[in-house]
């Protein structure tokens with residue numbers, strides 16, 4: 466699907482969708498338990514992959530009047546009856562790889578072309594260190610993967626600068642091993658707040674896990690028991706970032722974004738980044754609302770070590786801001802659905818922005834008046850599509866984005882929300 470976004474002003478109320486990261490974890494944690502109700506869950510392409518994995522392990526997942534009823538597999542997963550297809554979802558593949566290593570048998574995992582090009586090697590090595598066996602069929606550290614269990618637990622040494630999802634996966638599965646898992650990080654951890662989200666969800670399911678001097682530790686022999694059998698997912702700050710950015714670039718008189726409560730989500734940093742760039746923004750933390758108005762933005766420097774998913778949003782903001790925006794510590798952002806550093810450089814250049822790409826950084830020399838509508842490509846990546854749509858709001862003329870259906874991965878109603886904010890979105 467192609468979507469065309471004309472230069473527009475936006476106004477009104479918008480709700481951030483439920484968090485993708487929390488939803489994945491809540492579904493899998495409920496799967497490890499005897500069962501749970503998950504309220505305010507995100508129903509999207511990626512979270513449906515995790516639902517499918519829980520069912521493949523012997524659980525059952527059903528939507529009953531907008532509440533997800535998960536019947537758990539109760540501790541150790543069963544050997545799946547078929548290949549587990551994780552689609553486009555890195556989180557599903559990483560969390561499921563170690564869950565599969567708990568089962569007494571062989572599991573095969575695959576995904577779409579994007580997911581089959583993303584790095585899994587350190588996680589395969591970690592499963593081997595825990596006494597299981599995990600292989601890439603092509604021996605290149607990428608899916609398809611063949612995982613054999615059961616693992617009993619132990620100590621693993623793993624790099625922290627490829628994906629924090631490896632650590633999250635080891636902690637979630639480690640809790641139900643006999644011996645527990647000690648994760649020793651051999652390099653600095655990137656995307657660390659996502660591990661904090663994992664620790665928070667584990668705690669909410671009665672599972673103990675802690676940070677250690679050199680990494681993380683989860684004792685074994687634990688069981689997942691959700692408080693009162695229920696879990697409620699908070700709003701998603703990565704998704705909110707597009708709405709907040711739209712308000713800062715084109716809010717006239719203002720955009721009010723709901724479901725933005727303080728959270729372990731690193732991407733709540735978007736509030737500080739926008740403020741630092743000069744956005745007229747007020748955040749009512751208690752009521753989870755942020756009001757933002759069209760503002761003159763100026764360039765800044767942002768370290769995305771903790772917040773990789775904000776890179777596309779910040780690149781768009783930088784393209785419209787005066788001066789240079791430097792996005793640094795960004796190498797791990799190349800390992801996503803697409804290489805987002807080069808994707809944003811390429812696509813924003815088509816819209817007239819001056820962008821310089823370095824291995825670990827993106828430099829955007831901005832100026833709203835310089836942006837022009839263009840035909841741009843979503844490159845199979847939901848976040849690139851949404852960030853380019855926001856850039857389209859301030860580009861002269863019309864911006865047409867290919868592959869716009871990919872927003873279904875994390876924010877299925879994104880273009881409906883833009884329409885409700887007053888953008889004359891057309892789809893073909």
Ligand SMILES: O=C(O)C1=C[C@@H](OP(=O)(O)O)[C@@H](O)[C@H](O)C1
Pocket residue numbers: 485486487556627628629630633655656659773774797
């Ligand atoms: O654990 C998670 O929910 C996620 C972790 C991050 O990935 P990395 O840890 O691979 O950087 C992030 O980019 C992804 O969108 C979601």
Ligand SMILES: C=C(OP(=O)(O)O)C(=O)O
Pocket residue numbers: 485511553554555556557774801802848875
């Ligand atoms: C990278 C992302 O997700 P995942 O790793 O689950 O594919 C994302 O949502 O931006």
